[in-house]
Amino acid sequence: MKTRTPLGVITKGSLIEGLEMKLDPSQGVEDVKAGKFVVIEGAKNEFFSMITDLRLDATNPEVLIHPPQEDNPLLHEVLNGTSTYISVCLRPMLMLEKGQSLANDETRPVKTIPPHFSRVSEAEEADVARVFGSESMGDRYFNIGTPLDMETPVCLDLSRFAERSNGIFGKTGTGKSFLTRLVLSGLINNEKAVNLIFDMHNEYGWKAVQESGVGKGAFVKGLKQLFGEKVAIFSLDPKSTRARGVQPDHEVAITYDQVAVEDVIPLQEELRLNPTAAESAYLVYAIYKEKWLRTLLSQDGKDIEEFAKDIGANPISLVALHRKLKRFERYPFFVDRLSGPDAVDTMMDYIDRGIHIVLEFGQETSVLCYLLVANIIARRIHENYIHKSEKYYASQDIKDQPRQLIITIEEAHKFLNPFTAKQTIFGTIAREMRKYFVSLLIVDQRPSGIDEEVLSQIGTKITALLNDEKDIQAVLTGVSNAAGLRSVLASLDTKQQALILGHAVPMPVVIKTRDYDEKFYRDMGCLPPEERKKKTKKDIADLFGEAGEVVEDLVAVGSDRPGNVVPFRKR
């Protein structure tokens, strides 16, 4: 292995509080950044660590009281590293025996510390591959970016990622959507799980505007463009979807009969429901069953009190509930009767076939609408999955094993705040759905608003910059030795930098996220039109030989368009 560049030596520290390194005076302190990935070479083990803090120290307070004059550069240099020196706080994250590499699925918590004066070096490219694996080691590894100031990719273990619920956090404008699109691309490309994405701002399916980087302001490809028929766009607002030049694969309509009381109750905050609203709704439901909402909304305002008396509900409460639920009627996707197949059945069909779903909300971007629809759809998919899983557990036949499903939700704190997490279906999924093959990908800018119990169950957290102390605290819930990571998290760049910690990486690491550019498209198998044509020609020639020319003419038209739309398959 190439000799690593030494940074300094370990001078003190403890297992609990982390280690302290004296920076070699030949190293400029400004080149050493929080979050950097370094290796401590102990006698037997190598400790892979992260820089968490840097401190200016002096052996003699006199120096600080009478700092050397600017015109005395020699004194400056002499003092650097002797009377004045830099202490760097390190947090060992992973321990490996020298020369050993990380075997699959094995995590190595740090159980000891290196001896005094152990050398600390910058991690080399080989070290990164040793710890994080590489894409060449199998399709479970997905390159998500590079450590700070390095070129070797850090890989996310997608198999482990898909096993649990995950979170992507960061304050607004730090690239959450970008990170999410990146992770989703990895999951789709490596086929580790089927995704259902509740796309509130229409930024995952088709084109989205790039907010930073080289091509700022330009449009980047959406998942449908990258993966073609592997992704289906469902739209709640087909007009808006078409206006953006996209043909949805399926238009989603919901009937009133598909709304359960459980879908409405979590909207307490958005609808300003009274505490008694649930009771009233359940009273209606007790009599009219699934037609409860249709029946309630069909009542005229003035008849409600009468209606309340009939079913034995509190008239004032029911009047309020009626008035508030009336807002649903202005949503265009609510229909009396379905004209086509049921959206959730279609989704399940797609999911079973391994096709990923992006549900676009078009112009229906209100939080109320998002919560309502996500609740309705997720609840029914959840029921389906429980059913499928039970069947699988009964038959123990691998054919019956449901595909791992990851549901992506934005504004997650609205679903998973301490008040609603116990009521919404997403709370249930986050807590216990791992055994039913469903997990969540939570995208949120306000993690402190999410229920602690849910947060502590999140497997992998990918976090862009967070400033609010409460948010940082929330993200680091359930992380041991979180103190050092706190400063790292607060010092991330606002763009293209993220801290990854948890189940899918052997140790927390700060990365510069991978560019979402032509090269990425190519890596995901999406070639530019000319190359696509060439490849098609070659494939045809390989398949049909001479006779291929006829076939070639037939496919030439369709191959121009990336991600051509798959017609909806009727059930």
Added chain:
Amino acid sequence: MDKDYIGEVIESSTGDFLAECLELNSSPPFGSFVKVAGRSPTIGLVFSVSTHSIEPNRRPTAYGKTEEELRLEQPQIFELLKTEFRALITGYIDTTGAHPFLPPQPPRIHSFFHPCDADEVRMFTDTSDSLRAIMNAPRLPTDDLLIASVRGAWMAHNRDTAYLVTMGKDLSRLIRDDYDRLSSIIRRIAQ
């Protein structure tokens, strides 16, 4: 016999020696290194130079004339003067190499000495051992000797700034708590 010699040892002890120069006022510079010839040549650092009467009981008298005038009018008085210097022993050389510590035997009386050349200076100043010897020896003009010897060694190292910084750092470790003293020495070295 060594023809380049510029004087000989006239008093010797384990830690330092006194030497008389061949010519009046021709002492090696303060803070420079000299080598005393012998089986194991001893290296000394000049820390005190004096010129006085050869007779302990006689003192030179002021004549109110320049040296040139005196040399024309009364050349004999210069024959009654001698220049001596004291040197701190900082190491020696034997068949196995250079050693930055005191020799087993002090230099012998009447041994000749001559100034160290640049190679020899580098041999004994690559590390800061000579600085430590200066710091630890009693009754020396320590700070000025440090400055002079470091500057001399720096010349021998072709005015290499990195060398100066290394010596400065070693000095700062030796002086430790006395920041004022350190900054004063460093400032004067850099001038």
